Every structure is written in C-alpha cells, then in structure tokens.
Amino acid sequence: xxxxxxxxxxxxxxxxxxxxxxxxxxxxxxxxxxxxxxxxxxxxxxxxxxxxxxxxxxxxxxxxxxxxxxxxxxxxxxxxxxxxxxxxxxxxxxxxxxxxxxxxxxxxxxxxxxxxxxxxxxxxxxxxxxxxxxxxxxxxxxxxxxxxxxxxxxxxxxxxxxxxxx
Amino acid sequence: xxxxxxxxxxxxxxxxxxxxxxxxxxxxxxxxxxxxxxxxxxxxxxxxxxxxxxxxxxxxxxxxxxxxxxxxxxxxxxxxxxxxxxxxxxxxxxxxxxxxxxxxxxxxxxxxxxxxxxxxxxxxxxxxxxxxxxxxxxxxxxxxxxxxxxxxxxxxxxxxxxxxxxxxxxxxxxxxxxxxxxxxxxxxx
Numbered sequence: 001x002x003x004x005x006x007x008x009x010x011x012x013x014x015x016x017x018x019x020x021x022x023x024x025x026x027x028x029x030x031x032x033x034x035x036x037x038x039x040x041x042x043x044x045x046x047x048x049x050x051x052x053x054x055x056x057x058x059x060x061x062x063x064x065x066x067x068x069x070x071x072x073x074x075x076x077x078x079x080x081x082x083x084x085x086x087x088x089x090x091x092x093x094x095x096x097x098x099x100x101x102x103x104x105x106x107x108x109x110x111x112x113x114x115x116x117x118x119x120x121x122x123x124x125x126x127x128x129x130x131x132x133x134x135x136x137x138x139x140x141x142x143x144x145x146x147x148x149x150x151x152x153x154x155x156x157x158x159x160x161x162x163x164x165x166x
Numbered sequence: 167x168x169x170x171x172x173x174x175x176x177x178x179x180x181x182x183x184x185x186x187x188x189x190x191x192x193x194x195x196x197x198x199x200x201x202x203x204x205x206x207x208x209x210x211x212x213x214x215x216x217x218x219x220x221x222x223x224x225x226x227x228x229x230x231x232x233x234x235x236x237x238x239x240x241x242x243x244x245x246x247x248x249x250x251x252x253x254x255x256x257x258x259x260x261x262x263x264x265x266x267x268x269x270x271x272x273x274x275x276x277x278x279x280x281x282x283x284x285x286x287x288x289x290x291x292x293x294x295x296x297x298x299x300x301x302x303x304x305x306x307x308x309x310x311x312x313x314x315x316x317x318x319x320x321x322x323x324x325x326x327x328x329x330x331x332x333x334x335x336x337x338x339x340x341x342x343x344x345x346x347x348x349x350x351x352x353x354x355x
Contacts, residue, residue, distance in 0.1 A: 025337050034250075099249035121242070123249040124256060 002051040003163065007141070009044050010086070013037060014138050038097055039106045045090045052083070066157050071147075078144050085137040092133060095126035186226035189318055189352025191237065193220050197319075197351040200239060208340030214246030221271075223352055225318060230278040235286070235350075239269040241293075259335040266294050274298065282306075286322060292331045299324055301348065315353050322348035 020033035097104050098114030099122040151159035191198045200216040221237030242263040256263045273288035282305035290299045301322040308318035
C-alpha cells in the first residue's frame with residue numbers, strides 16, 4: 001500500500017515540480033501548483049516516516065530462493081539509496097520554502113514551521129540540490145522498476161506479482 | 167616677508183582640496199540603499215532592495231558639474247523579503263545572475279540646479295544591457311560626522327522599464343516599470 005501510493009505521489013510530484021516552475025505569472029496554476037507540490041511533499045514525508053516505522057514493526061518479506069546474490073545485494077542498495085534520496089529531497093525542498101523563515105502550509109490544514117533559515121542564498125542552493133536529487137531519485141526508481149520487470153518477464157518469477165498482491 | 171607668508175598661505179589654501187573631494191559610499195555601515203518599487207497587479211506594490219553594492223563618487227562644491235559616481239551592484243543580492251520570490255528574480259526569467267554576475271552604473275554627466283537638485287546621467291549595465299539613464303538627484307546635506315569624518319549625502323529617483331533591460335517576463339500591464347529610490351551617503355577619503 002505504502003509502496004504504490006509513494007510511487008504514484010513521487011512521480012506526480014516530480015512531474016508537477018517540472019511543470020510548475022515553467023508557469024508564468026498570469027497562469028491559473030501559478031500559485032496553486034506550488035501549494036499542492038509543497039503540501040503533498042509534506043504529507044509524503046509523514047507517510048514515509050510511518051512506512052519506515054511499519055517496516056520496522058513488521059517482518060520484511062523474505063527474498064525468493066531463485067534470487068541471485070548480486071540481485072539481492074543491488075536491490076537492497078537501491079532501496080536504501082532511494083530512501084536516503086527521498087529524505088534528502090524532502091529536506092532540500094523544505095529548505096527552499098522556509099529560507100526566509102516562513103513556514104510551509106499544508107493545504108491550509110496546518111503549517112510546518114521553519115527551522116534552519118537565513119543562510120546566504122539558501123533558497124538557491126537548496127533549489128539546485130532539490131532538483132539534482134529529485135532527478136537522481138527518479139532515475140534510480142526507473143532502474144528499480146526495470147529490475148522488477150526483469151523478474152516478471154525474463155526470470156518469470158513472482159517478485160512483481162507479490163508486490164501487487166501481497 | 168609678510169606678503170610672502172600671506173601669499174604662501176593663500177597658495178597652499180587654494181592648493182588644498184578645500185571642497186573637491188572623493189568619497190566612498192558608506193555601504194559598510196549601510197548608509198546607502200538601492201531600493202525598488204514595482205506595482206503588484208496594479209493593486210499594490212512590492213518593495214525590495216539590493217543588499218550588496220559598492221561605489222565611489224567625487225563632488226566639488228565649486229564645480230559640481232565635474233562630479234562623478236561609479237557604483238557596482240551584485241544583482242544576486244536582490245532582496246524582496248520573500249526567499250521564493252528572490253529565487254525567481256535571480257533566475258532566468260529576470261536577472262539571470264549566473265550569467266550576468268554584475269551590474270554597474272557609471273555617470274556621464276551631472277547638472278546641478280538650485281536647491282541642491284541635479285540631474286545625473288550615466289550608463290547603467292543590467293542584465294547584460296547598457297543604457298544611458300537619467301536620475302533626479304537631491305543633495306541632502308554634508309558635514310562633519312561625530313567620529314571625525316566628513317560625509318555627504320544624496321537621494322536619487324528614476325524609473326526603469328524592465329523590457330529596456332531585456333526582462334520580458336509578463337508581470338501584468340501595471341508592472342512594466344520599476345521605480346528606483348537611491349540613497350547615497352559618502353565618507354570623504
């Protein structure tokens with residue numbers, strides 16, 4: 001559940017992010033798109049923390065016996081790096097919006113206050129980092145998806161099936 | 167002998183730069199400001215400033231027409247009190263500060279009229295475009311400061327058209343020009 005919802009939101013946020021920075025002042029979405037991007041980002045951060053707690057409290061599904069050692073190892077590294085990138089993207093995004101001490105509004109429901117702010121050109125540096133890391137995350141996610149598809153279509157094992165139907 | 171001493175005194179007095187002087191703009195003490203004001207949708211205004219700049223001027227009370235000023239501005243130091251907006255202003259839609267790292271004003275003429283008013287003309291280089299602009303100047307005052315220095319201050323106003331400097335991002339029909347207010351206080355070198 002967490003996995004597929006995260007995948008959907010991450011891809012959505014990536015596309016929304018790329019699109020919204022190209023909007024111009026008189027576009028209807030000029031203000032709304034970034035608001036949604038920020039709000040969804042914060043909600044995904046909360047969901048990801050819950051996901052890791054869930055992962056801790058539950059038994060991680062065992063690897064299939066047909067999986068090769070290099071597959072297990074590289075998949076494990078990819079998963080860990082994706083989590084790290086995800087958090088780095090959350091933090092850098094948060095640091096853009098809060099660079100002047102303003103908090104981040106989440107759909108007007110609540111606000112995440114600023115903590116680290118006022119660093120010289122914080123919004124520019126955080127912006128560069130946010131972009132580069134987001135592209136890295138999506139690239140890795142594509143490789144991760146390609147791995148899943150390989151298991152399904154080439155190895156013909158049920159790695160992907162059990163993700164869809166646990 | 168008396169005549170000689172008098173003559174020497176007079177000579178040395180006239181040789182002294184009694185009024186003509188070079189000043190460094192007191193950006194260190196932040197007694198100088200480059201402020202802008204632009205309409206927001208025609209309903210209100212955004213006011214901001216450039217935080218980092220430096221410059222020098224010379225001013226001669228006897229010959230104000232010979233006055234000169236040079237100011238270097240760091241366009242990346244734009245500050246409109248909102249980080250996300252500043253990030254946008256520094257980006258490609260506006261100042262493109264990665265490409266155009268400096269802005270500069272170099273005076274070409276100074277024409278003083280009564281009451282300390284003057285018109286300052288000069289070349290402003292901004293966003294890679296150099297244009298001769300005209301600034302209405304008012305001299306505010308000059309004199310000793312409490313710490314042994316000598317200061318002179320001016321204010322200036324001008325209106326710039328964004329598209330003149332290659333900034334064509336559509337901010338709406340009321341926001342095509344920006345009003346600049348300059349406060350310049352110099353400390354005599």
